Amino acid sequence: MIRAHDLHKSFKTRTGTVNAVAGVGFDAHDGQITGLLGPNGAGKTTTLRMLYTLMKPDRGSIEVDGIDVARDPVAVRRALGVLPDARGVYKRLTARENIAYFARLHGLSSQRTAERIATLSAALDMDGILDRQTEGFSQGQRTKTAIARALVHDPRNVILDEPTNGLDVMTTRAMRGFLRSLRDEGRCVIFSSHIMQEVAALCDRIVIVAKGQVVAAGSADQLREQTGEDNLEDAFVKVIGSEEGLQA
Numbered sequence: 001m002i003r004a005h006d007l008h009k010s011f012k013t014r015t016g017t018v019n020a021v022a023g024v025g026f027d028a029h030d031g032q033i034t035g036l037l038g039p040n041g042a043g044k045t046t047t048l049r050m051l052y053t054l055m056k057p058d059r060g061s062i063e064v065d066g067i068d069v070a071r072d073p074v075a076v077r078r079a080l081g082v083l084p085d086a087r088g089v090y091k092r093l094t095a096r097e098n099i100a101y102f103a104r105l106h107g108l109s110s111q112r113t114a115e116r117i118a119t120l121s122a123a124l125d126m127d128g129i130l131d132r133q134t135e136g137f138s139q140g141q142r143t144k145t146a147i148a149r150a151l152v153h154d155p156r157n158v159i160l161d162e163p164t165n166g167l168d169v170m171t172t173r174a175m176r177g178f179l180r181s182l183r184d185e186g187r188c189v190i191f192s193s194h195i196m197q198e199v200a201a202l203c204d205r206i207v208i209v210a211k212g213q214v215v216a217a218g219s220a221d222q223l224r225e226q227t228g229e230d231n232l233e234d235a236f237v238k239v240i241g242s243e244e245g246l247q248a
Helices: 043-053 073-078 097-107 110-124 139-151 170-183 198-203 221-225 232-240
Strands: 001-013 018-030 033-039 059-063 080-083 157-161 188-193 207-209 211-219
Touching: 001 043, 018 043, 018 059, 018 188, 018 207, 033 043, 033 170, 033 198, 043 059, 043 157, 043 188, 059 207, 059 221, 073 080, 073 221, 080 139, 097 110, 097 139, 110 139, 110 157, 110 170, 139 170, 170 188, 170 198, 188 198, 207 221, 207 232, 211 232, 221 232
Parallel strands: 018 211, 033 188, 033 207, 080 157, 157 188
Antiparallel strands: 001 018, 001 059, 207 211
């Protein structure tokens, strides 16, 4: 379980201070997919970066499986699998070597590493690319490699920033099935998106973020009921007050 409470983060720029996140708070439960939905620039990525310890909040608190991020960030990182917005892979290494390198960083034995690579390769349909050098990989192949790398230590909590961004239709469909399998295994899954159809299809709970704040939260049915709208797209537009950044 991941719990965020009253998160704030601002950045100084040449023209002044930008309040990227201003009071975001929500709970993401085990065995559920929680979606952060919002237009581009809403504060989703900054929120996720605070959750996975890349950034420190100016104010507020985060707990992962009851561990305070500020007190023990190393333990929190062990409990998290993260797909960041940057999908960099080591181009001179094969997909298998990329995954194995991260397994070593997490202290996995050679036998356990081989077992996890086999499991993840089957789940992500990577058998045909495992022993290919990643230079020249398609966006989908890089994303699969990055997800396998993030999950090699078998974390109970998974954070993915726009996991289907840039993927073709078939790879997107397969990725959605993979996310559902993570949920069905009892993991806590958080992912961000600005794509309405994706969030509606996948999420047990939706947290709508706009201008650095949570403006609504609940299941798709609850959000429709709260806004009095028949479909999620209209509910989204109503709560954020704009169609900016919305993709059906």
